[in-house]
Amino acid sequence: MKLLLLAVAVLLLVASESAAERILSRRTKRELASPLHRGGIRDPFGSYCQRRGGCCPGRDDLCTVPYLDTICYCDLFCNRTVSDCCPDFWGHCLGIERPFIGTCERNGNKFFTGQTYKENCNLCTCGTVGRWECEQNACLIEPDVIHAINRGNYGWKAANYSQFYGMSLDEGIRYRLGTQRPSRTIMTMNEIQMNMDPEKDQLPRYFNSTEKWPGKIHEPLDQGNCAASWAFSTAAVASDRISIQSMGHMTPQLSPQNLISCDTRNQGGCAGGRIDGAWWYLRRRGVVTEECYPYRPPQQTPAEVGRCMMQSRSIGRGKRQATQHCPNTHNYQNDIYQSTPPYRLSSNEKEIMKEIMDNGPVQAIMEVHEDFFVYKSGIYKHTDVSFTKPPQYRKHGTHSIRITGWGEDRNFDGTSKKYWIAANSWGKNWGENGYFRIARGDNECEIEAFVIGVWGRITMEDMRNHHHHHNRRHI
Numbered sequence: 449m450k451l452l453l454l455a456v457a458v459l460l461l462v463a464s465e466s467a468a469e470r471i472l473s474r475r476t477k478r479e480l481a482s483p484l485h486r487g488g489i490r491d492p493f494g495s496y497c498q499r500r501g502g503c504c505p506g507r508d509d510l511c512t513v514p515y516l517d518t519i520c521y522c523d524l525f526c527n528r529t530v531s532d533c534c535p536d537f538w539g540h541c542l543g544i545e546r547p548f549i550g551t552c553e554r555n556g557n558k559f560f561t562g563q564t565y566k567e568n569c570n571l572c573t574c575g576t577v578g579r580w581e582c583e584q585n586a587c588l589i590e591p592d593v594i595h596a597i598n599r600g601n602y603g604w605k606a607a608n609y610s611q612f613y614g615m616s617l618d619e620g621i622r623y624r625l626g627t628q629r630p631s632r633t634i635m636t637m638n639e640i641q642m643n644m645d646p647e648k649d650q651l652p653r654y655f656n657s658t659e660k661w662p663g664k665i666h667e668p669l670d671q672g673n674c675a676a677s678w679a680f681s682t683a684a685v686a687s688d689r690i691s692i693q694s695m696g697h698m699t700p701q702l703s704p705q706n707l708i709s710c711d712t713r714n715q716g717g718c719a720g721g722r723i724d725g726a727w728w729y730l731r732r733r734g735v736v737t738e739e740c741y742p743y744r745p746p747q748q749t750p751a752e753v754g755r756c757m758m759q760s761r762s763i764g765r766g767k768r769q770a771t772q773h774c775p776n777t778h779n780y781q782n783d784i785y786q787s788t789p790p791y792r793l794s795s796n797e798k799e800i801m802k803e804i805m806d807n808g809p810v811q812a813i814m815e816v817h818e819d820f821f822v823y824k825s826g827i828y829k830h831t832d833v834s835f836t837k838p839p840q841y842r843k844h845g846t847h848s849i850r851i852t853g854w855g856e857d858r859n860f861d862g863t864s865k866k867y868w869i870a871a872n873s874w875g876k877n878w879g880e881n882g883y884f885r886i887a888r889g890d891n892e893c894e895i896e897a898f899v900i901g902v903w904g905r906i907t908m909e910d911m912r913n914h915h916h917h918h919n920r921r922h923i
């Protein structure tokens with residue numbers, strides 16, 4: 449009988465153990481948030497558990513006593529977390545000496561073993577010997593990199609961005625880019641032949657799509673912590689091309705969210721995707737505008753893609769119509785926009801320039817290196833400021849962007865520095881109002897290696913219809 453009872457007791461213990469294990473993380477979080485773990489608090493020795501009238505077995509989250517402006521614990525579980533025990537817990541509940549707790553200093557405040565703080569992207573923990581032990585991740589914002597770039601003569605300036613501060617370099621590459629390198633078959637896709645006539649095709653020193661086509665070049669969006677540049681760059685180039693080609697009869701800003709949530713076959717949503725897949729979707733299914741299907745930046749990482757809220761059906765002659773209302777309450781314009789098949793340009797600088805000048809912005813793939821995140825202004829070139837650091841500080845990932853123009857800056861010595869003007873998708877507070885300039889003609893960061901153009905699918909009928917819509921909205 450006694451044995452049986454013992455067995456039951458053991459079972460209960462095991463059960464409560466594992467239950468405790470499961471909520472351990474929650475309790476730890478609460479501890480970290482309590483003032484006990486912030487400002488340095490002197491330990492006010494005293495009889496807390498004794499005054500409470502005793503100690504509790506196992507884990508009992510109600511077994512607490514007020515302690516300064518928080519609470520401390522008198523349950524035996526507290527022994528495992530050390531830092532949330534009442535000061536007299538060891539003596540009163542266990543009858544042993546209080547274990548040595550190291551203290552660490554920071555900004556004149558004292559912290560105990562197990563307490564933490566975050567320094568940029570690294571968590572620092574007060575160790576048992578009273579020394580801070582910090583993680584050693586490379587951060588997306590490294591102050592010394594910013595200083596080195598701004599002190600050096602690199603041709604561009606760097607800045608701190610609060611939206612990147614506290615992220616690690618790995619996180620930046622994992623959540624802020626998001627274009628898969630095109631497969632070998634796509635990479636060997638035929639380039640279109642352009643017959644440039646050097647006499648006739650005089651290219652200007654400076655060209656800016658926004659000036660040539662006012663009102664038709666869309667402003668950079670912000671992908672947030674969603675690695676979907678594949679969807680943002682595709683939607684942006686298609687938006688500009690449709691606006692230019694329709695001569696401003698339609699100026700849709702196409703919805704990246706429509707692509708992210710609905711173009712899911714072989715695509716990773718906010719975990720990266722392929723531009724050939726995005727173009728396939730734009731051509732075969734089409735997407736609605738950003739106003740109709742607004743972007744929802746993910747609130748957490750890894751990001752969720754969200755259910756697809758827009759479908760289309762064929763209405764003949766390759767045209768399609770939405771079968772659902774816009775997923776919002778104030779916009780009813782659910783026209784579907786489509787593209788023709790995209791075409792690949794050669795990597796020849798002049799041919800890329802001619803294409804932009806004739807037909808509008810192009811899409812390009814680029815390798816983003818650690819220093820690109822802090823770009824603020826000037827003509828970007830990947831620098832060597834991280835070359836002497838350990839390998840985890842030098843990383844890169846594939847991104848896609850939209851090239852909208854080019855130019856040249858004259859140096860003091862009479863030589864000139866050629867650049868592309870390109871739009872990123874990191875919001876308008878990044879770089880030069882969301883744009884950046886990057887060295888042209890040297891395949892900097894492989895930006896000239898894979899460049900794509902496209903036509904919108906527009907008929908005269910579309911132009912009339914949209915003109916109609918437009919007028920109707922105003923009366």
Ligand SMILES: *[C@@H]1O[C@H](CO)[C@@H](O)[C@H](O)[C@H]1NC(C)=O
Nearest residue numbers: 524527528530542544546547
């Ligand atoms: C409580 O912690 C002390 C010191 O770490 C340890 O020696 C003791 O065995 C623990 N007691 C229990 C009941 O876990």
Ligand SMILES: *[C@@H]1O[C@H](CO)[C@@H](O)[C@H](O)[C@H]1NC(C)=O
Nearest residue numbers: 589590591608609610611613
């Ligand atoms: C960068 O910005 C963050 C948040 O805005 C700030 O806490 C940090 O001190 C800044 N770092 C540098 C090096 O300026």
Ligand SMILES: *[C@@H]1O[C@H](CO)[C@@H](O)[C@H](O)[C@H]1NC(C)=O
Nearest residue numbers: 656657658659855869883885
């Ligand atoms: C391109 O033109 C726009 C509109 O005039 C202007 O705001 C922008 O600064 C120009 N970009 C460059 C790099 O010159």
